[in-house]
Amino acid sequence: MSSPTSPRSGTEPGRRALFGGLLTLALAPPAEATPEAMAEAIARFTGGATPELSAAITLDIPSLVENGNTVPVTIAVDSPMTEAAHVRAIALFNQRNPQPQVIEARLGPWSGAARISTRARLADSQRLTAVAALSDGRFLLAEAEVVVTLAACLEG
Amino acid sequence: MSACRRQRWLPLLALLLGAAGPRSGFETMTPELQAMQRDDAGNPGMLSVLEGEALFAREGCAACHAAAALRGVAARYPAHDPARGGPIDLAGRIAECREQRAGRPPLPRESQPMLALQSFVAHQSRGLPITPDPRLAEARAEGERLFRERRGQLNLSCAQCHETLAGGRLAGANIPEGHPNGYPLYRLEWQALGSLQRRLRGCFTGVRAEALAPGSPAALALEAYLFGRAAGLPIETPAVRP
Amino acid sequence: MARTLIRVPATATRGEVIEIRTLIQHPMETGYRPDAAGRLLVRDIITRFTCHFDNRLVFEAMLHSAIAANPYLIFTLRAEASGVLTFAWEGDHDFRHVETRALTVT
Numbered sequence: 001m002s003s004p005t006s007p008r009s010g011t012e013p014g015r016r017a018l019f020g021g022l023l024t025l026a027l028a029p030p031a032e033a034t035p036e037a038m039a040e041a042i043a044r045f046t047g048g049a050t051p052e053l054s055a056a057i058t059l060d061i062p063s064l065v066e067n068g069n070t071v072p073v074t075i076a077v078d079s080p081m082t083e084a085a086h087v088r089a090i091a092l093f094n095q096r097n098p099q100p101q102v103i104e105a106r107l108g109p110w111s112g113a114a115r116i117s118t119r120a121r122l123a124d125s126q127r128l129t130a131v132a133a134l135s136d137g138r139f140l141l142a143e144a145e146v147v148v149t150l151a152a153c154l155e156g
Numbered sequence: 157m158s159a160c161r162r163q164r165w166l167p168l169l170a171l172l173l174g175a176a177g178p179r180s181g182f183e184t185m186t187p188e189l190q191a192m193q194r195d196d197a198g199n200p201g202m203l204s205v206l207e208g209e210a211l212f213a214r215e216g217c218a219a220c221h222a223a224a225a226l227r228g229v230a231a232r233y234p235a236h237d238p239a240r241g242g243p244i245d246l247a248g249r250i251a252e253c254r255e256q257r258a259g260r261p262p263l264p265r266e267s268q269p270m271l272a273l274q275s276f277v278a279h280q281s282r283g284l285p286i287t288p289d290p291r292l293a294e295a296r297a298e299g300e301r302l303f304r305e306r307r308g309q310l311n312l313s314c315a316q317c318h319e320t321l322a323g324g325r326l327a328g329a330n331i332p333e334g335h336p337n338g339y340p341l342y343r344l345e346w347q348a349l350g351s352l353q354r355r356l357r358g359c360f361t362g363v364r365a366e367a368l369a370p371g372s373p374a375a376l377a378l379e380a381y382l383f384g385r386a387a388g389l390p391i392e393t394p395a396v397r398p
Numbered sequence: 399m400a401r402t403l404i405r406v407p408a409t410a411t412r413g414e415v416i417e418i419r420t421l422i423q424h425p426m427e428t429g430y431r432p433d434a435a436g437r438l439l440v441r442d443i444i445t446r447f448t449c450h451f452d453n454r455l456v457f458e459a460m461l462h463s464a465i466a467a468n469p470y471l472i473f474t475l476r477a478e479a480s481g482v483l484t485f486a487w488e489g490d491h492d493f494r495h496v497e498t499r500a501l502t503v504t
Contacts, residue, residue: 062188066329066398067344070200070466072188081476094464098430102464105473110456112415112476118459119466121428149328150345197405200468203423206401347425347467 038093038100042131045091045104051131051141059092059130059142061120068122068148075130077114077140081107087114089133096126122148180389181332181397184323189344193396201275201342201394204268204349208276211269216258223280230278231391234380236291243295243376247274247351265370271349275340278393286337286391288384299381302374308365329398334359335386336379338395349394352379400424400495404485409502410477418449418457421470422487422495428463444469444489451501452481461489477503 060074077087086109092102105116125147132140196202212218237244247265250273254260263270303314318334339352353370360367368375405419429441449457457473485497
């Protein structure tokens with residue numbers, strides 16, 4: 001169900017949220033709930049606006065992870081961080097955890113750079129989406145797929 | 157040829173083929189986890205080292221031991237304890253010192269304060285090579301027997317995975333050689349810092365065997381063997397492992 | 399009392415963008431983990447982190463259950479003048495922890 005103008009196949013979160021997500025959430029069984037929940041959470045963050053897939057925002061996360069408990073992640077946005085042009089906020093969302101939000105950070109020109117790093121917990125192999133809110137009202141988006149393996153001998 | 161003898165010449169063969177001796181689990185981790193371990197401001201295990209440093213002062217250890225003088229101690233543990241006629245591990249020595257010399261009430265081995273103290277002490281030897289105590293030959297022999305003995309409902313020995321199959325994969329994860337040079341370490345699986353004994357308990361449970369009681373002669377013998385097998389590897393406490 | 403590891407450069411030049419690293423000891427119990435009896439363990443997470451420079455908010459992050467235990471945060475700040483950085487973590491069950499560090503700007 002991809003938009004014909006989108007270069008990326010599969011879910012385009014902003015559009016789904018606007019045109020189908022809310023309705024599908026009301027009618028569909030919970031099996032598909034989490035990607036929908038992610039779309040909805042992104043829509044809440046953007047106030048309904050559609051984020052643009054952009055190379056100006058990078059989501060740096062290992063593609064293969066030995067343990068989903070602690071996954072280092074860095075989100076950076078190429079921005080002059082001036083009063084006129086800066087990043088207001090950066091948020092990270094996921095598709096397969098019980099909740100779609102990971103973190104929302106508020107920045108400003110005083111930040112000097114638009115870059116945050118943290119460690120996430122990933123319940124399963126999944127796609128993560130980073131969204132940046134710019135001072136001019138636009139939203140930028142980047143995605144990454146992570147494969148999560150587990151420790152060889154699981155403890156109870 | 158018996159399985160036992162085959163397992164003995166396999167490592168020798170690997171050595172002859174150019175393998176460089178024991179490999180720390182650090183080497184097989186992803187670059188991200190290696191970076192996490194190396195960054196003292198980001199390594200979660202360092203929080204325990206900090207706590208241990210505070211406890212070291214508060215518990216009266218500093219009255220007899222200068223922290224700087226502890227450098228090298230962890231690298232030669234487990235050590236021979238003449239009073240017991242056998243090995244004592246670092247955790248046991250710290251407990252004994254706390255209770256008998258500093259007069260502090262006993263604490264469980266795996267409690268936060270004891271792990272913190274152990275981390276702090278072992279951290280003083282970070283970078284130093286493990287130097288096994290020569291007086292523990294008998295304990296190491298017993299430990300090697302335990303290492304090679306099949307056990308549990310899965311009927312597996314430590315050697316089968318951590319020697320013969322080391323470097324291979326199990327359920328998508330790398331099988332390490334299983335060296336003790338990073339303990340106590342921050343294990344992502346635990347989301348916490350834990351001891352070698354905790355890890356061994358996980359291993360034993362994994363093959364559905366009864367775990368060895370921490371501090372027991374069998375547990376100490378196995379620990380002595382593990383440290384002997386890891387001779388030359390640098391202490392990495394507090395390590396980070398998946 | 400939660401242990402923290404905070405890395406702030408001791409000095410910075412005016413206009414330099416510095417990197418601040420913070421790590422705090424906290425289990426970040428997600429609220430989705432069952433105990434041995436199958437009951438969900440109560441959520442216990444840090445929900446908000448702030449950094450103030452003197453009295454001005456310069457960084458804020460809302461954290462969720464998907465943040466790993468012992469939350470680690472790296473963010474940046476443009477150094478303009480010397481002052482005091484105040485780091486505050488708040489969370490479930492009235493958790494609150496505050497640390498300060500001085501920043502010298504030349």
